[in-house]
Amino acid sequence: MTLEHAILGFLYYIPLTGYDLKKAFDASVQHFWPADQSQIYRTLARLTEQGWVEVQVVQQENRPPRHVYSLTQAGREELRRWLTTELPPEEIRVPWLVQVFFSGQLSDEEILATFERVANQLRARLERAHRIPEDSTAYIEAIGSPRESFFWMLTLDYRIKVMEAELAWIEETIQRLQHKEQPPAEKQRS
Amino acid sequence: MTLEHAILGFLYYIPLTGYDLKKAFDASVQHFWPADQSQIYRTLARLTEQGWVEVQVVQQENRPPRHVYSLTQAGREELRRWLTTELPPEEIRVPWLVQVFFSGQLSDEEILATFERVANQLRARLERAHRIPEDSTAYIEAIGSPRESFFWMLTLDYRIKVMEAELAWIEETIQRLQHKEQPPAEKQRS
DNA sequence: TGCTATTATATGATTAGTCCTATATAATAT
DNA sequence: ATATTATATAGGACTAATCATATAATAGCA
Structure with a gap:
């Protein structure tokens, strides 16, 4: 655990x-x-x-x-x-991907809105991540050695880099959707 | 839910x-x-x-x-x-980052082993992701329209791109650790 | 001949975690 | 004067999900 x-x-x-x-x-x-x-x-x-x-x-x-x-x-x-133990495979659960997966039934505008919401949440999260060092430097130095601080900072660097990659993909996909790469709806259900 | x-x-x-x-x-x-x-x-x-x-x-x-x-x-x-609803902020739980966070007390070799384990799990997961289209194309086509398939494929593309970014960071970090960027342990506890 | 996989549904027990609330004092903010 | 925040611990109720198991027939494999 x-x-x-x-x-x-x-x-x-x-x-x-x-x-x-x-x-x-x-x-x-x-x-x-x-x-x-x-x-x-x-x-x-x-x-x-x-x-x-x-x-x-x-x-x-x-x-x-x-x-x-x-x-x-x-x-x-x-x-x-x-x-020093290998952990069980990481569990990935991304609810907004479930929205994307089933969003074929929505209009192009509604789908774009979904991606914009996700992009905005990510931007806010990224900003907060960038503020972590300022907020907790004192804390980190009080408790940890330079070696320990190094690994504390590594974890933050990882999360920021991954979130930047996520955001880049989402922004690119918004472009693709705006250029109508997605096939149109065929006939209306519901 | x-x-x-x-x-x-x-x-x-x-x-x-x-x-x-x-x-x-x-x-x-x-x-x-x-x-x-x-x-x-x-x-x-x-x-x-x-x-x-x-x-x-x-x-x-x-x-x-x-x-x-x-x-x-x-x-x-x-x-x-x-x-079409905004979801509550995604929950991120990455157990191996907890290992990294507290790994200052380990030797450089043990830490490298941690990163190698994570890299290998990710590589296996990436391979499996690449095989998903072959395994379920028939399934997808049977049920969904081209528009629906497009969004199914988008979710897979996202996960692959994010995992590639994760793996790139980890491989880069392994390089950094091999070049001893981390400060050495000061004195032994435990 | 025996073992496993497939089709199909369902319950019991457990786990990890969230949210809400209770208690009690002091200090700070509006 | 009143409300909120900080300090400090802890239990009750609930949720989402996992793991193991039960049942029962058929088909395929070794």
């Missing part, structure tokens, strides 16, 4: 609470592995049962107590094992 | 059974929207309750009876509505 190991990954740097972990996810891996707050807490409970992490409860004045989780030796070994 | 609407999409062409639908999914949209057999049957039951499809049970000699589903008028309208 990826969330389990992502949590182990963060705890390898430094002990953290569920609350800290949620912020760490949002500031760094959210764009390719978002994590729900309640699921982080439930997963921490499971990791504790499994003996991969251990808790220390720290009381605070006028604040809820912090449950600080840290890696055990077994947790460090499990993390290492997972990091 | 995407599976619901993908089923409506197939039934728009022609009435089908759950068994037929499973084959249709596997031959066409599986590479961006795989569908589990049991989930198809459960979804058909739900679609019937909702009044978007209706069943006709056809008895056979020495075979289980076929439950043939066809679109109702409400189903046709729902499909059209969904095809």
Whole structure:
């Protein structure tokens, strides 16, 4: 399970609470592995049962107590094992391609609108990706070494390059559709 | 829900059974929207309750009876509505990027092995994608018009182009790592 | 002769994840 | 003065999907 190991990954740097972990996810891996707050807490409970992490409860004045989780030796070994393991084939699910697949029954204008919507969503996502370094540089430097920062930045570079390729294809396809490369509808159903 | 609407999409062409639908999914949209057999049957039951499809049970000699589903008028309208609707932002989950993100603690050789594994999975997937047209041309032509085939082929073209971009980035990154662009590990933990 | 694949539908159990809500205090913003 | 945000944990309900299994006849293969 990826969330389990992502949590182990963060705890390898430094002990953290569920609350800290949620912020760490949002500031760094959210764009390719978002994590729900309640699921982080439930997963921490499971990791504790499994003996991969251990808790220390720290009381605070006028604040809820912090449950600080840290890696055990077994947790460090499990993390290492997972990091060097071949993962099951990636699951690809692209709902807008389902729209495209069945869009032959729509008018050319409606189909173009679909592609424009997808292009706009992608542009917004790309912009957000470009702003990630500014937003989390401090965070990254506080926790990671230069070597670790390098790989953090690699993941962002990958996502940006792939999204640029996606957007390029979509923009090219919009051109093709505007030049009416698609066969016309034959007869009306519905 | 995407599976619901993908089923409506197939039934728009022609009435089908759950068994037929499973084959249709596997031959066409599986590479961006795989569908589990049991989930198809459960979804058909739900679609019937909702009044978007209706069943006709056809008895056979020495075979289980076929439950043939066809679109109702409400189903046709729902499909059209969904095809022209903006979808919620796509969910991106890339487990191997989580490996890369936390791989600073591994040796350079181990990291290269990670990228090689991902590259090989992608190459296999690309090969399979290239074989899709041969495998399902007959299928596509039997059901769809030239206009519909055009959009079927568009979805495949998209996935191939994106996978090629992914593979290009990964191969480039392997080069960078072989030239030791990554900062070295500072001190050993664990 | 026995094994597997094909046709056809369906249920049970489980998993990974989302969304909503509860609780409680302090600080900040409008 | 009031509302929102930040800090901090956690449970309930639900959803989409997977995996395994059951049933039952026929056809093809080794």
